[in-house]
Amino acid sequence: MAKNPKAPDTRSGRSPTRRPRPRRAKAVPEASSAADIEDLAPSVPGAAAPGAAAPTALRAQLLRWYDAHRRDLPWRCVSGSEEERAYAVWVSEVMLQQTRVPVVVAYYERWMARWPTVRSLAAATQEEVNEMWAGLGYYRRARFLLEGAKQIIEKGLFPCTALALREVRGIGDYTAGAIASIAFNEVVPVVDGNVIRVISRLYTIADNPKESSTVKRFWDLVGQMVDPLRPGDFNQAMMELGATLCSKTKPGCSQCPVSSHCQALALSREKSSVQVTDFPRVVPKAKPRSDFAAVCVVQIAQGLEEEAADPKGNDHLFLLIKRPEEGLLAGLWEFPLVLVDQGKTDLLNRRKAMDKYLSKLLSIDMVRKPDVILREDVGEHVHIFSHIRLTMHVELMVINLKDGVDRLCKKGADSTKLKLVNESCVESMGLTSGIRKVYNMVRAFKEKSLAVSEIGHVPTRKRTRRLKR
Ligand code: SF4
Numbered sequence: 001m002a003k004n005p006k007a008p009d010t011r012s013g014r015s016p017t018r019r020p021r022p023r024r025a026k027a028v029p030e031a032s033s034a035a036d037i038e039d040l041a042p043s044v045p046g047a048a049a050p051g052a053a054a055p056t057a058l059r060a061q062l063l064r065w066y067d068a069h070r071r072d073l074p075w076r077c078v079s080g081s082e083e084e085r086a087y088a089v090w091v092s093e094v095m096l097q098q099t100r101v102p103v104v105v106a107y108y109e110r111w112m113a114r115w116p117t118v119r120s121l122a123a124a125t126q127e128e129v130n131e132m133w134a135g136l137g138y139y140r141r142a143r144f145l146l147e148g149a150k151q152i153i154e155k156g157l158f159p160c161t162a163l164a165l166r167e168v169r170g171i172g173d174y175t176a177g178a179i180a181s182i183a184f185n186e187v188v189p190v191v192d193g194n195v196i197r198v199i200s201r202l203y204t205i206a207d208n209p210k211e212s213s214t215v216k217r218f219w220d221l222v223g224q225m226v227d228p229l230r231p232g233d234f235n236q237a238m239m240e241l242g243a244t245l246c247s248k249t250k251p252g253c254s255q256c257p258v259s260s261h262c263q264a265l266a267l268s269r270e271k272s273s274v275q276v277t278d279f280p281r282v283v284p285k286a287k288p289r290s291d292f293a294a295v296c297v298v299q300i301a302q303g304l305e306e307e308a309a310d311p312k313g314n315d316h317l318f319l320l321i322k323r324p325e326e327g328l329l330a331g332l333w334e335f336p337l338v339l340v341d342q343g344k345t346d347l348l349n350r351r352k353a354m355d356k357y358l359s360k361l362l363s364i365d366m367v368r369k370p371d372v373i374l375r376e377d378v379g380e381h382v383h384i385f386s387h388i389r390l391t392m393h394v395e396l397m398v399i400n401l402k403d404g405v406d407r408l409c410k411k412g413a414d415s416t417k418l419k420l421v422n423e424s425c426v427e428s429m430g431l432t433s434g435i436r437k438v439y440n441m442v443r444a445f446k447e448k449s450l451a452v453s454e455i456g457h458v459p460t461r462k463r464t465r466r467l468k469r
Pocket residue numbers: 198201202245246247251252253254256257258259262264265276
């Protein structure tokens with residue numbers, strides 16, 4: 001998102017050194033089903049709210065501050081065509097939803113090194129994209145990015161207005177406004193959590209910022225304020241102010257470029273009972289739902305005789321299951337996981353549930369057929385999603401399949417619902433942070449509990465008996 005685009009606009013033939021002429025948004029975008037995941041935008045922002053101000057001085061002060069203090073972020077240094085900048089803005093803005101800038105920078109750089117253009121992204125697989133996204137959370141964002149890229153390539157043109165961008169899968173009003181204003185210089189607003197904080201304070205708005213009427217008001221206000229000549233910079237400056245100086249708990253009002261316009265600051269000086277941090281109103285978050293799961297890290301010995309087996313168990317395979325294509329963590333790989341009722345989280349019930357699940361999945365009688373070499377409770381890991389608190393009760397199970405793993409491997413290759421991978425593959429593949437923690441727990445457990453034996457690897461049943469004597 002270069003401030004001054006240097007490369008020619010391939011569609012308009014615009015001078016490479018000139019900033020694209022600002023485009024006025026013709027109409028407020030209609031709502032579509034393709035909403036951003038964390039989008040706050042109203043469907044149809046309406047008329048200007050009374051009392052709104054679009055002071056020229058405020059714009060000028062804000063932009064001057066932004067020019068002098070803006071952070072050097074990789075997506076702000078993209079030169080090239082409008083389309084290239086639009087792609088960079090898109091990727092960065094989607095990554096930045098619910099994720100802090102320092103975390104995003106590394107992900108963004110890896111992503112752009114692998115898929116530098118929307119066309120290259122469109123050719124990627126969902127699995128590759130998930131792997132690249134692993135650890136960023138909110139995986140639906142990655143999925144929408146890929147689907148959106150495919151849609152754009154199919155249509156043959158990168159949409160260049162907020163209205164057209166809203167038609168792309170996963171792009172809502174926020175992302176559309178950011179891409180349109182920053183990459184295409186369209187005069188449209190952008191409202192995110194940072195902007196809401198700044199606007200709430202500038203205009204002492206104490207209404208519930210989660211309510212749609214209040215959100216609409218924010219869009220209206222910012223819509224009137226956007227600089228007609230530098231809409232992208234203005235939007236970024238607002239977000240930058242909210243992300244840096246106008247922070248949630250410790251705003252740096254003494255250095256704020258727009259403090260002379262800030263009604264919250266003025267009010268706090270008049271009344272000692274008021275603080276600028278009273279704005280926006282803090283709305284208590286809904287308590288997350290509590291879920292409980294049995295997770296079994298299944299390690300499969302390949303039916304080799306003890307003498308032929310790798311003494312460290314490196315030839316063992318881990319069983320991974322693909323989650324359903326819809327819902328939480330859609331399409332991602334995990335260790336076998338079964339949800340259990342809160343009242344049934346004891347070991348017996350968890351094992352019962354897991355055995356039933358594995359029997360069906362692997363077509364194995366879990367009680368009779370496999371030679372379970374080891375089955376140990378490893379511990380608990382609590383993973384917090386935005387709306388769920390998931391307690392995972394983790395166990396490790398090592399199975400010796402006497403007839404080898406060929407049958408299971410075939411099943412995995414056929415169904416694409418399960419796969420068997422070796423340890424180095426688990427180490428390097430993109431797992432969700434929750435599943436990665438489960439894996440690390442198991443690894444630490446093995447190191448602590450099993451490697452202390454004189455054998456130094458996962459014991460067979462025979463060895464276990466020997467150790468007990
Ligand atoms: S004066 Fe303080 S509260 Fe007001 S916008 Fe600036 S940093 Fe935020």
